Amino acid sequence: MEATQNYAFFFVARRVNLVIIKFFWRLTMKTSAIFYHAGCPVCIEAEHQVAEALDLARYDVKIVHLGEQKDQISVAEGAGVKSVPALVIGGAAFHINFGAPMSALKG
Amino acid sequence: MEATQNYAFFFVARRVNLVIIKFFWRLTMKTSAIFYHAGCPVCIEAEHQVAEALDLARYDVKIVHLGEQKDQISVAEGAGVKSVPALVIGGAAFHINFGAPMSALKG
Numbered sequence: 089m090e091a092t093q094n095y096a097f098f099f100v101a102r103r104v105n106l107v108i109i110k111f112f113w114r115l116t117m118k119t120s121a122i123f124y125h126a127g128c129p130v131c132i133e134a135e136h137q138v139a140e141a142l143d144l145a146r147y148d149v150k151i152v153h154l155g156e157q158k159d160q161i162s163v164a165e166g167a168g169v170k171s172v173p174a175l176v177i178g179g180a181a182f183h184i185n186f187g188a189p190m191s192a193l194k195g
Numbered sequence: 196m197e198a199t200q201n202y203a204f205f206f207v208a209r210r211v212n213l214v215i216i217k218f219f220w221r222l223t224m225k226t227s228a229i230f231y232h233a234g235c236p237v238c239i240e241a242e243h244q245v246a247e248a249l250d251l252a253r254y255d256v257k258i259v260h261l262g263e264q265k266d267q268i269s270v271a272e273g274a275g276v277k278s279v280p281a282l283v284i285g286g287a288a289f290h291i292n293f294g295a296p297m298s299a300l301k302g
Contacts, residue, residue: 121248137284141228143250177244182291 118148124164125173126155130187134173138184147177154193161193225255231271232280233262237294241280245291254284261300268300 123139125131135151142149152160154172164174168181171189175182230246232238242258249256259267261279271281275288278296282289 119248133287134289137287138245138282138289141226141250141254141284142248143252145250147248175245177248180240180244182241182245183293184289184291186290 118146119178120176121147121149121178122164122167122176123149123151123173124154124160124169124176125151126188126193127153128172128187130185131173134184134187138173138175154190158193161190165190225253226285227283228254228256228285229271229274229283230256230258230280231261231267231276231283232258233295233300234260235279235294237292238280241291241294245280245282261297265300268297272297 121139121142123135125135139149139151152164154161154164164176167176167179169176169183169190170181171183172187172193173184175184228246228249230242232242246256246258259271261268261271271283274283274286276283276290276297277288278290279294279300280291282291
């Protein structure tokens with residue numbers, strides 16, 4: 089009987105631990121989402137509709153204007169961005185409609 | 196004195212009403228977000244990363260497989276969808292990367 093109680097205790101304790109860990113994980117560890125744009129009308133529409141629709145409780149959303157932050161162009165290209173507007177979520181690049189190619193931003 | 200009390204009562208009642216209306220508005224009136232795909236690998240990645248990143252508290256997210264629901268192709272085209280995967284948020288179409296043109300789904 090005592091062994092059964094011990095087993096039950098450890099089982100419950102493990103479950104509680106998992107819930108606590110999951111809670112703090114969700115609270116602190118967000119997935120990175122970077123929205124790259126260049127101020128063009130297509131970019132601005134995508135920013136207002138797509139980037140702002142992301143769940144801020146789960147995603148750490150950053151918005152980078154590549155026309156103003158030219159040092160970020162190589163970072164964006166490294167993540168696979170070929171045109172703007174683009175959204176890089178958890179390392180994967182998603183091109184949203186088409187505003188301008190990356191080459192146009194390097195002038 | 197009675198008039199002041201009445202004024203205070205109506206002021207508080209109006210505030211409470213506004214809070215209740217706002218609460219039910221948020222609870223019931225969500226912006227529509229429809230993710231159109233056709234089961235291709237590009238579509239599936241976009242679904243898992245972009246469509247699932249949307250804030251479900253603010254957006255009513257629907258996922259439509261145009262290969263299986265061919266009657267929805269004309270609805271998607273009406274919203275401006277030209278290729279899949281695409282996300283239609285609040286009536287505006289956003290093409291995410293490129294999987295397949297709409298013409299390929301009509302066979």
